[in-house]
Amino acid sequence: MKQYVFDGSWTGLLTAVFECFERRERNVRLVHTDHYQPQMFDESFIVFSEDQKASRVDRGLQKCLKQVMYRKLFCTFLSGLPECYNLLLHLMIRIFSGEEHLMDNYGDEAVLYVTQTAKSVEREKHRMKAFxxxxxxxxxxxxxxxxxxxxxxxxxxxxxxxxxxxxxxxxxxxxxxxxxxxxxxxxxxxxxxxxxxxxxxxxxxxxxxxxxxxxxxxxxxxxxxxxxxxxxxxxxxxxxxxxxxxxxxxxxxx
Structure with missing residues (x-):
């Protein structure tokens, strides 16, 4: 499996989504540069954050999703949990691949993860306003x-x-x-x-x-x-x- 290594930014994540489609690669794993460990038999690709590519993906997401669903994706990214990056990458690929009503299917493990993680992030946001x-x-x-x-x-x-x-x-x-x-x-x-x-x-x-x-x-x-x-x-x-x-x-x- 090829490892996509990015800088941990939202722009970098969206750029990685763009690269997956442009390079026609789906069997990849996205990792933060801080968590990257080279594997003997795996290829790696460094994702350089590019505003133009990221903007195209961002506009596409906002067109495909309701605002509340888009916010859930962003909140999950802000959680900074190591496993969230790869999960978000593949969830976005599925969204752009045309899976209907994907984000409304809470029986899907990825959608459930995003929903629960976003809820935790939103709770922390409210606490910060108070504290x-x-x-x-x-x-x-x-x-x-x-x-x-x-x-x-x-x-x-x-x-x-x-x-x-x-x-x-x-x-x-x-x-x-x-x-x-x-x-x-x-x-x-x-x-x-x-x-x-x-x-x-x-x-x-x-x-x-x-x-x-x-x-x-x-x-x-x-x-x-x-x-x-x-x-x-x-x-x-x-x-x-x-x-x-x-x-x-x-x-x-x-």
Whole structure:
């Protein structure tokens, strides 16, 4: 089996679909370059991401699928799970090959996988909307660290751009080592070496002089609204899992 090796981008995945049809190859396996292991008897083909080829495939998908089904494919890709890339490649090939009502057939293992994975990614997206905590730096920018299970920054960017349209902000994913910066005009993808190494690197950031007072006020608000007699930690952890606590101001010790 020939291995198609790509860079892990959405453009690269769509380019791989294009290459399968152009080269008339179906018996292939798509792997991320980070997971690629050369096999003695298998051929390999490096897929170079090309916007023009990817755009043709993208337009074709949106023409063949309902918007909700297209979003499921994209969300599954954002999961970053190693097995999802090859599954998506072959599912897209089947879509373009004319299998009728394919995405409505939940008895199909690939369709079921996409549906379940997309649901998990969407759930993580909603949690990120609730758990992002901005801190103001001395230059007036609002900065937040996150570490979601999946790559959900592309799904939440419109929410924060609309909600904080009059502020400069940066949301940085420490797990994937990139962030989205908004300057009140447009959003740009950025990488910051100083922050990507560890969350503790934020100690080097210069914060606004009033930031600590706002943090204290936020903690006091949560303490004042807490009712000890009604404390239900099991339910609380269902809504606010511990893995998010290290970035929540109200959970950090003073």
């Amino acid at each position: 992002v905590r901005f801190e103001k730096t001395d230059d007036g920018m609002f900065f937040a660290l996150v570490e979601p299970d999946f790559n959900v920054l592309p799904l939440i960017v419109d929410f924060f751009r609309n909600r904080y349209a009059d502020q400069n902000w940066l949301i940085y994913d420490t797990k994937r080592k990139y962030g989205l910066y908004y300057d009140q005009r447009s959003v740009a993808e950025v990488t910051i070496g100083a922050v990507s190494a560890t969350p503790h690197s934020i100690a080097t950031i210069a914060y606004d002089t009033d930031e600590e007072q706002y943090k204290t006020l936020w903690r006091e608000y949560f303490r004042s609204t807490n009712i000890p007699a009604r404390r239900n930690m099991k339910l609380h952890l269902q809504h606010v899992p511990r893995r998010y606590w290290k970035y929540l101001v109200e959970k950090k010790p003073e």
